[in-house]
Amino acid sequence: MPDHFRLLHQDTGCRARTGRITTPHGEIQTPIFMPVGTSASVKAMRPENLKDAGAQIILSNTYHLYLRPGHRLVEQMGGLHKFMAWDRPILTDSGGFQVYSLTELRKISEEGVKFRSHIDGSMHLLTPELSIKIQESLGADIIMCFDECPPAEADREYVERSLAMTTRWAQRCKDAHSRSDQLLFGIVQGGRFAELRQRSLQELQEIGFDGYALGGLSVGETKPVMHEVMDACSDLLPPDHPRYIMGIGTPEDLVEAVWRGYDMFDCVMPTRNARNGMLFTSQGRLNIKRKQYEDDQGPIDPTCDCYVCRTYSRSYLRHLFRSGEILSSMLNTHHNIAWYLNLMARMREAITQDRFEAFRKEFYHQQQSETENHKEE
Amino acid sequence: MPDHFRLLHQDTGCRARTGRITTPHGEIQTPIFMPVGTSASVKAMRPENLKDAGAQIILSNTYHLYLRPGHRLVEQMGGLHKFMAWDRPILTDSGGFQVYSLTELRKISEEGVKFRSHIDGSMHLLTPELSIKIQESLGADIIMCFDECPPAEADREYVERSLAMTTRWAQRCKDAHSRSDQLLFGIVQGGRFAELRQRSLQELQEIGFDGYALGGLSVGETKPVMHEVMDACSDLLPPDHPRYIMGIGTPEDLVEAVWRGYDMFDCVMPTRNARNGMLFTSQGRLNIKRKQYEDDQGPIDPTCDCYVCRTYSRSYLRHLFRSGEILSSMLNTHHNIAWYLNLMARMREAITQDRFEAFRKEFYHQQQSETENHKEE
Numbered sequence: 001m002p003d004h005f006r007l008l009h010q011d012t013g014c015r016a017r018t019g020r021i022t023t024p025h026g027e028i029q030t031p032i033f034m035p036v037g038t039s040a041s042v043k044a045m046r047p048e049n050l051k052d053a054g055a056q057i058i059l060s061n062t063y064h065l066y067l068r069p070g071h072r073l074v075e076q077m078g079g080l081h082k083f084m085a086w087d088r089p090i091l092t093d094s095g096g097f098q099v100y101s102l103t104e105l106r107k108i109s110e111e112g113v114k115f116r117s118h119i120d121g122s123m124h125l126l127t128p129e130l131s132i133k134i135q136e137s138l139g140a141d142i143i144m145c146f147d148e149c150p151p152a153e154a155d156r157e158y159v160e161r162s163l164a165m166t167t168r169w170a171q172r173c174k175d176a177h178s179r180s181d182q183l184l185f186g187i188v189q190g191g192r193f194a195e196l197r198q199r200s201l202q203e204l205q206e207i208g209f210d211g212y213a214l215g216g217l218s219v220g221e222t223k224p225v226m227h228e229v230m231d232a233c234s235d236l237l238p239p240d241h242p243r244y245i246m247g248i249g250t251p252e253d254l255v256e257a258v259w260r261g262y263d264m265f266d267c268v269m270p271t272r273n274a275r276n277g278m279l280f281t282s283q284g285r286l287n288i289k290r291k292q293y294e295d296d297q298g299p300i301d302p303t304c305d306c307y308v309c310r311t312y313s314r315s316y317l318r319h320l321f322r323s324g325e326i327l328s329s330m331l332n333t334h335h336n337i338a339w340y341l342n343l344m345a346r347m348r349e350a351i352t353q354d355r356f357e358a359f360r361k362e363f364y365h366q367q368q369s370e371t372e373n374h375k376e377e
Numbered sequence: 378m379p380d381h382f383r384l385l386h387q388d389t390g391c392r393a394r395t396g397r398i399t400t401p402h403g404e405i406q407t408p409i410f411m412p413v414g415t416s417a418s419v420k421a422m423r424p425e426n427l428k429d430a431g432a433q434i435i436l437s438n439t440y441h442l443y444l445r446p447g448h449r450l451v452e453q454m455g456g457l458h459k460f461m462a463w464d465r466p467i468l469t470d471s472g473g474f475q476v477y478s479l480t481e482l483r484k485i486s487e488e489g490v491k492f493r494s495h496i497d498g499s500m501h502l503l504t505p506e507l508s509i510k511i512q513e514s515l516g517a518d519i520i521m522c523f524d525e526c527p528p529a530e531a532d533r534e535y536v537e538r539s540l541a542m543t544t545r546w547a548q549r550c551k552d553a554h555s556r557s558d559q560l561l562f563g564i565v566q567g568g569r570f571a572e573l574r575q576r577s578l579q580e581l582q583e584i585g586f587d588g589y590a591l592g593g594l595s596v597g598e599t600k601p602v603m604h605e606v607m608d609a610c611s612d613l614l615p616p617d618h619p620r621y622i623m624g625i626g627t628p629e630d631l632v633e634a635v636w637r638g639y640d641m642f643d644c645v646m647p648t649r650n651a652r653n654g655m656l657f658t659s660q661g662r663l664n665i666k667r668k669q670y671e672d673d674q675g676p677i678d679p680t681c682d683c684y685v686c687r688t689y690s691r692s693y694l695r696h697l698f699r700s701g702e703i704l705s706s707m708l709n710t711h712h713n714i715a716w717y718l719n720l721m722a723r724m725r726e727a728i729t730q731d732r733f734e735a736f737r738k739e740f741y742h743q744q745q746s747e748t749e750n751h752k753e754e
Contacts, residue, residue: 040696044703069671069696076672077692085688294446295453311462315454319417319446326421329703 440475
């Protein structure tokens with residue numbers, strides 16, 4: 001049993017579980033959601049706002065920080081924690097996903113991926129070794145292996161070859177990793193093919209990592225396929241290691257993943273949607289732009305006790321959004337992050353009380369009223 | 378002696394003075410700078426950030442709030458303080474200046490000003506009575522008379538006719554004003570003509586207001602003209618009433634105005650410049666974009682103890698600016714407001730110790746090193 005993860009409680013009615021990850025910057029209670037701080041900032045949030053919203057760990061992007069301001073500069077400034085004044089845990093991704101999703105020109109070879117920067121058009125070669133080097137310079141508590149992330153529509157033959165290379169890259173990442181104060185997670189690929197996912201997972205486990213992540217989900221596949229992949233892996237994953245599904249998701253995705261025994265998640269949805277005026281509530285999603293909120297003195301969500309819901313009316317938040325005020329992004333982001341993190345806290349509590357199955361049913365009941373709510377609107 | 382203003386100390390060496398304004402939302406120590414919250418938000422700042430930066434009072438714009446979200450809505454939501462969750466004093470301007478500076482189509486008559494909204498092109502007629510009605514609905518602690526603000530290049534004849542009408546409008550404002558919990562300030566016009574300024578002031582005093590403001594400065598006139606206008610009025614202003622110069626200014630403008638016995642100021646400079654990466658320091662202005670700050674681990678201003686200077690490096694702030702992060706505007710704004718308010722606090726302290734003249738000399742010595750600094754850059 002590794003000492004960085006402790007399985008605290010296994011729900012007696014389903015695969016959902018609570019746990020605790022220990023890092024040099026503190027402990028993380030799982031299941032947990034990680035707000036995304038792409039360029040060394042969770043957009044529109046100060047570190048103390050993140051803490052107030054309940055953030056235990058944030059994610060930052062290797063691809064972005066490598067290009068700007070550069071990992072060497074961040075290292076010279078004392079590492080990512082000091083640079084951005086965030087003293088709790090950080091996870092960095094490997095840059096893999098961004099290379100495939102943000103750059104147009106890329107050439108994949110056994111050595112690594114050649115790509116053109118989306119910022120200044122310069123050419124770069126990202127390899128497993130360089131990804132680890134960058135992540136060591138940034139100094140996150142949890143770092144990720146460099147992987148190939150095939151498109152959702154890739155055929156089985158492509159995915160099979162790709163995951164074999166991802167396994168070889170994972171070995172190279174492990175060999176290259178030298179910082180003992182960082183946890184290194186492997187990334188399971190295999191696209192929509194359950195059997196390939198299982199093969200990938202098995203190969204990664206043979207190498208041995210501090211945690212295991214599912215990559216390449218929420219890239220356009222259907223929900224049944226997403227759930228099938230989660231199911232295909234969850235029984236094979238070692239119970240004494242943290243399990244992370246990268247890049248998901250909606251509140252429903254999180255509930256489904258926790259129900260299947262997964263522990264960690266990240267997604268830009270709560271932060272990006274906030275800036276577009278889409279807010280999460282216990283009654284479903286709410287678009288703050290709508291005329292109906294013009295003179296609404298109530299909070300975003302009457303059941304939410306976050307700073308924003310305690311302080312501001314929907315009427316004011318609508319005014320800020322329509323006026324293009326920066327404060328609109330600040331307050332909307334704060335609420336959405338707090339709401340996501342509160343959802344995770346409620347899930348942890350339900351698991352501890354062996355009633356996650358009931359929680360899930362109740363949650364879907366609310367989602368139904370959300371759907372009705374949407375119809376009304 | 379009115380009970381809303383107490384002159385606390387008159388510097389023995391110059392006209393600078395400290396005082397205290399009492400309002401329903403608390404006291405204001407003068408001389409004071411008021412951060413500008415145009416559309417019911419000081420851009421990129423939460424109310425508690427403003428308090429942390431030392432804000433005692435903020436200004437909000439009648440013109441903007443009248444057009445969006447509308448003064449009746451703000452009133453229905455419980456007034457501006459409640460709407461924006463700011464429980465300290467607020468001053469609203471009359472809408473006069475914005476009507477002249479932001480709208481293209483306007484027709485000035487004895488009745489008022491007809492103008493086209495810069496938001497949706499709709500036509501409006503703003504009169505002294507409507508301006509007061511709007512400001513009563515918003516519920517600020519200090520409200521302003523509706524005035525005509527002639528352009529800097531207007532000739533004497535125009536300005537003379539204009540100020541006569543501004544006086545008649547001031548009387549109409551006083552007659553229309555019915556809320557006893559608001560202070561009503563008159564606005565001295567008269568352009569660059571010292572004699573006309575004095576006439577305007579005398580006429581306003583005959584009507585009688587809770588405070589007196591100089592309007593129409595910092596609209597393109599030279600510094601000597603600005604100072605001449607300040608001088609022309611400062612000996613005629615009643616010492617037992619607060620004196621406000623609207624829309625200034627640079628740190629130098631504030632020092633010059635305080636030295637001449639003025640008490641209150643507002644300007645978008647610290648907030649707008651912050652969003653453009655221009656930061657105020659004891660060594661002069663600093664452009665955070667500059668390459669030289671790339672690996673600068675120091676704070677914006679080593680002599681500043683604001684939240685931003687205690688927490689972040691120039692290197693990080695440069696990164697945020699270059700990355701277009703919202704946090705850049707948030708942190709830069711916080712620093713600039715804190716720096717301005719700290720400048721005011723230092724001025725109050727110097728006056729209390731009868732050493733404002735020495736303070737002013739020292740300040741200009743620093744400004745010289747700033748100029749040299751600019752040359753180097």
